[in-house]
Amino acid sequence: MATNILRTRPLWQKLLASLVLLFVALLLVLMFFPWDVLREPVNRYVSEKTGRKFEITRRLDVDLGWRAATVKFDGIEFANPSWARDPYLVKADRAEFDIRIWPLVTSKIVIPRLALFSPTLGLQMEQDGRRTWAFGKDTSDGGTVPSIGLMQIDSGAIDFLAKHLGVDLHADVKYDTSLGAMPLSYRIKGRYKGQPLTADGSTGNVLQINAAGAPPFPLEINAAAGQTKLKASGTVAELASLDGVDAKFQLKGQTLGALFPLLGIALPQTSPYALSGDLSKRGTLWQVAGLKGKLGLSDIAGDMRFDQATQVPYLAGDLRSKVMDMDDLGPLIGLPPTSRSATAVEGVAPPPSITQVRRPAGAKVLPTAPLDFERLRAMNADVKYTADRIQNVREIPLDRGSVQVKLKDGVLTLDPLDLGVGGGKLAGAIRIDAAKNPADIRASLDLRGMQLARLFPKLETTGNSVGRIDGRLNLSGSGNSVATWLGGSSGDVAVLAGRGQFGNLLPVFATLVGGDIIKFLLRGDRNVELRCAAVAFDVNKGLMTGRTLVVDTTNALFTATGQASLANETLNFEVHPEPKSKNILSLRTPLVVRGTFGDPSGGVAVGPLAGRGLAALALGAVNPLLALAATIETGPGQDADCKDVVAGANKPTAGAAAQGAARAKGAKQP
Known part of the structure; x- marks a missing residue:
């Protein structure tokens, strides 16, 4: 009788029932499929497509979902291209990642989560655009670069090399749950922008590479590049673009001019400095609020903005000194800081050359040191500075001063420049x-x-x-x-x-x-x-x-x-x-x-x-x-x-x- 009922049903119902049965059977096959049998075929396929050796050394497993799959590797070795310094892009005891299924149809690789256990990473990029993490035989901009949301690491080592940027860094990371909210500690050593760099700190064990909408992860850093020292603590939303930054910082160094090769901000040569404030970044806009500190013997405070939205970055701000010391003006016109200002900031070694109290016989009075005008083409600027009082004026009775500094297309203007001189005005x-x-x-x-x-x-x-x-x-x-x-x-x-x-x-x-x-x-x-x-x-x-x-x-x-x-x-x-x-x-x-x-x-x-x-x-x-x-x-x-x-x-x-x-x-x- 049941057979008669099926026979009497319309054809579309018969087709639908067949499809449901087929889909259920497929699900059962996939649920119980021995994925490890595909390990060798996967090794050969990825190696062929990327042009470098890929191997899952022990076991492969996959958990399927409607929109994404979780792929688990027990032991992984993925070689770098032949031109790279390090032999492996990734080598880890275990790895697992979530991968979106439907973007694969258009050859896009979207990885919302990547977890690596005891990894070593060899990252390298070249001036011509080649990158070790670009998949495909073409590792330049034409290669397929995966989009990674969250990265989770327990302990391991990371090497990053970019010779054309002056970057060669090695980082050791260690996972320790006793550290609380920031269980991942790191130590970095190498060179950055041609200067020796050391850094250490801690962060959350889940790093947000470019995961939109995820909560920001905490980060602490204590770094030194040459004579520049940085301490910062706060949160970062996205690591790839360094976006969503909210942090408090302390910065010390011999001269603000040394920040140009490090940050690309064309600041003037100054006496040794110590600054602190609140740093934030949204999109291309960096902002420093509540900036305060010392430039040599002078105090400094204010707010600054640095926008990288245009081809030529733009710096703007409003700065003020309650007391400005004349000894701190020397570096602006090519003179070294005096011994007073060179030793005014605790924890900063004085520059190798400082002026003496007595000028040597026959020495030139006018500053002969070449001024670095090349960096003036690196950005545009509009910064106002005001000194409520000027001290240590010696023979020149300066009382106060203010200046608007504008920089556009390599042309620097100090206009208006207003100084109080001996009861009058210059x-x-x-x-x-x-x-x-x-x-x-x-x-x-x-x-x-x-x-x-x-x-x-x-x-x-x-x-x-x-x-x-x-x-x-x-x-x-x-x-x-x-x-x-x-x-x-x-x-x-x-x-x-x-x-x-x-x-x-x-x-x-x-x-x-x-x-x-x-x-x-x-x-x-x-x-x-x-x-x-x-x-x-x-x-x-x-x-x-x-x-x-x-x-x-x-x-x-x-x-x-x-x-x-x-x-x-x-x-x-x-x-x-x-x-x-x-x-x-x-x-x-x-x-x-x-x-x-x-x-x-x-x-x-x-x-x-x-x-x-x-x-x-x-x-x-x-x-x-x-x-x-x-x-x-x-x-x-x-x-x-x-x-x-x-x-x-x-x-x-x-x-x-x-x-x-x-x-x-x-x-x-x-």
């Missing part, structure tokens, strides 16, 4: 075009309202007011160091001073008016009024020629002529004092200033002084009292026309100086 811009070799450098700075008493603290303590100083510097030229740029620059330099008063002692010694010295000793100090002063130079290819060199006071007029060579760092000036009163014991003799920037010398001109000396000697032979006649000053000095003095100082002479000054002014934003 503002302007500096532009460096590193796309050219040597670099095209332009500087345009204006000084407004600096108090002269702040430049000479001894005058300030007397209670004298010496008025204000205004000035400017407009220089342009080419060079790869501060010295070569200044040595070939052209433009205009000028300093102007208005009315004020200062103690009598300074002009007395400057003019060698002997009678005034006697009056000062007998009657005490008295004030001398400064009518005006102008010191202006035309600069032509590093040679500074005095255009207007005038200081006019109520008791003397000083005019000077001469030159200073920025290329040779030499001085050659002659100062002519013109007293405005009749004085006895005056030598009214020109003063000369010569020598070098590092070792200037001064004195009286020998010729005029010798003439007066011979006259005094001859008269003294007749009567010693008559010898005083040779030193009587009739006071021919006249007041300077301050309007004409300022007008002359305010305009560079036509030619190279005027052209250089005009080019320098182009450094400022319109």
